[in-house]
Amino acid sequence: xxxxxxxxxxxxxxxxxxxxxxxxxxxxxxxxxxxxxxxxxxxxxxxxxxxxxxxxxxxxxxxxx
Numbered sequence: 818x819x820x821x822x823x824x825x826x827x828x829x830x831x832x833x834x835x836x837x838x839x840x841x842x843x844x845x846x847x848x849x850x851x852x853x854x855x856x857x858x859x860x861x862x863x864x865x866x867x868x869x870x871x872x873x874x875x876x877x878x879x880x881x882x
Contacts, residue, residue: 819864821857823880832864839863853878 822829827840839860841852847863848855856874 819861819868821860823857823877825881828860830864853881 819833820831825841827838827844830837830839844855844860844863845852848859850859853876855877857877857880858868858870858874860877861868861870
């Protein structure tokens with residue numbers, strides 16, 4: 818299971834017991850989108866090869882409220 822924790826500067830990730838951070842700039846470069854418009858599903862797809870996506874994708878700006 819992959820855990821994502823979003824803030825204004827990036828995403829803290831726990832993937833298979835390894836903790837790391839994806840910075841906002843890296844996410845924007847990888848998705849070619851502004852950080853607030855990237856979805857949680859897109860971030861998960863950056864981390865996992867074949868993620869089990871469930872529910873509707875949520876934009877980071879909606880997650881941060």
